[in-house]
Amino acid sequence: MKPFSLCRAWLLPAVLALVACNDEQPQQNDQPPPLPEVTVVEMRPQPLSNVLQVPGRVQAVRTAEIRAxxxxxxxxxxxxxxxxxxxxxxxxxxDPREMQAALNAAQATLERAEATETNAARDVQRYRGLVQKQAISQQEFDTAEARLRTARADVSQAKAAIETAKLNLEYxxxxxxxxxxxxxxxxxxxxxxxxxxxTLLTRVEQFDPVYVNFSRSSADLLALRAEVGAGTLELPGRGEVEVNLILENGMRYPHTGYVNFLAMTIDESTGTVALRAEVPNPDRLLLPGQFVQAQILAGTRREGLAVPQRAVSVTNRGGSVLVLDEENRARNRQVELGDLRGDQWLIRGGLEPGDRVVVDRGQSVREGVQVQPQPLDSQKAGSATATDEADNS
The missing domain is CATH 2.40.50.100 (RNA polymerase II/Efflux pump adaptor protein, barrel-sandwich hybrid domain)
Known part of the structure; x- marks a missing residue:
């Protein structure tokens, strides 16, 4: 019986240890899982240029249709x-021969008219002395003066015909x-x-500089005026509105233009207002009829907000972001997007200063999930201003 007792004595501690492990397992499962870490950026207002991007067409400054x-x-x-x-x-x-012949005929007509005028003037001079002596009647003298006036009119008409013939010859x-x-x-x-x-012979176009025609809706202009009146938007001091162009291949055009025309009427069919910019074109990269994207620098927003592009989800309904509440729970919020400048979305509405926006989120971060926020690097957070300055340099 001793070998069996010895075996039982060896197995008893092992069983007790296994039971102890089973007792500790529920205690470990009772601990809550760690909160997912997310990167957040706090909304801080900063001066941002108000850039409006609209499609436009290039037009020659001057176009001459050369016609016959x-x-x-x-x-x-x-x-x-x-x-x-x-x-x-x-x-x-x-071929100038026909016009030259017409000029020669007009000159001959002038010579004949001048000869008739000279003869009529002599008759009037001769008849003046005779009528005073009553050698001829007053009626004959009046007829002579009428012939002189007619001859002088014929001379004037012949001279006009010569001018016309000369013009036609020049043409x-x-x-x-x-x-x-x-x-x-x-x-x-x-x-x-x-x-x-x-008959159209050819065209001559002058496109250095060029015009770029575009339009904005009347609602956009009203909103712009409202922002200026409210003091949230500051227009350029000198009144010069800069325009930068993006070409069809995505390349940024190297020369800056300025708005030089704003229509004072609204197109009834489209509800838009026509604008035009004059842009230097020394290298002739811009051609009449070319399609471009015009970026209009319409002032500066004193307290603008921008978020990294990767923080925004864009759908057919617009843009949305995840914002943390006081308990660090993610809340979905619709935002009004402005322009995409570099890697930053400009926010026109939906966010307030101090809001914490989730930048990098995993698949587990969704509406109502509590997270552990980590602040975004300050250099990345300030990239909106750096990108803004780069766009306007």
């Missing part, structure tokens, strides 16, 4: 398509009234052009 001013046949094209031309440079030559030299880039020729040598129909 006399009827005739094109003899020569005197420019190279797609090259720069100077104001007054000849682009086409219309055979088709010149450009402005300097710019000459476009494709719409006619070739030998083509018959018409002054009555105003």
């Amino acid at each position: 001013r006399v009827s005739g046949v094109i003899q020569r094209r005197l420019y190279e398509e797609g090259t720069d031309v100077e104001a007054g440079q000849q682009l086409f030559q219309i 055979t030299r088709v010149e450009t009234p402005i300097a710019g880039l000459a476009g494709r020729a719409e006619v070739t040598e030998g083509a018959l052009v018409s002054a009555a129909n105003g």
Whole structure:
């Protein structure tokens, strides 16, 4: 019996230890799980530029349609398509022979009219002495004076005809009234052009600088004026509104323009107000008809708010963020988004100074979940201002 007792003596401590482990397990499960850690940023108002982004179209500052001013046949094209031309440079030559013949005929008519005038003046001078001596009747003298006036009118008419003929002869030299880039020729040598129909020969466009046309809704302008009146938005001191452009490939255009026109009426069909900016174009990157995105610097918000892009969930209903309450529980809140500037969303509504917004959240962080907040790095928190300054430099 001793071997069996010895075995029981060895097994008893092992059983007691196993029971003790089972007793301690429920105590460990009773402890609450650790709170998920999240990164938060506190909303602090700061001066932020108010940038409005709208689509726009590039327009040439000046466009001249070169049309035929006399009827005739094109003899020569005197420019190279797609090259720069100077104001007054000849682009086409219309056959001048018909106009030259008309000028010669007008000059001959003038000579005949001047001869008739000279003869009529001599008759009047001769008849003046005869009528005083009553050698001729007063009626004959009056008729002579009438012939002189008619001859003088014929001379004036002939001179006007000569001026017209000279103009028509000059119009055979088709010149450009402005300097710019000459476009494709719409006619070739030998083509018959018409002054009555105003046959288009080519176009010359001047696009340094260029105009950029865009529009804003009347509601946006009313909201802008309300913010200015409330003092939350400060307009540029000199009244110059800067405009920066984003090209179709996403590249930022290197030159800054300024708004130079604002319509005083609202388009009834669209409910928008037309605006126009003048932008330098020394490198000719901007072409008439090109689509661009115009970023309008419409003042500075004295107390603007911005949150990192990754903190915002964007849906069809708009943007939303998670905000921590006093118990560090996440609460979903709808926000009104402004422009996306770098990695920061500008907030137009829905957040107040002092709100704590969750930046980096895991899948377990949702509405009502209590979390352990960790402040965002101060350098990252201030990236909105740095990005804002970079956009306006």
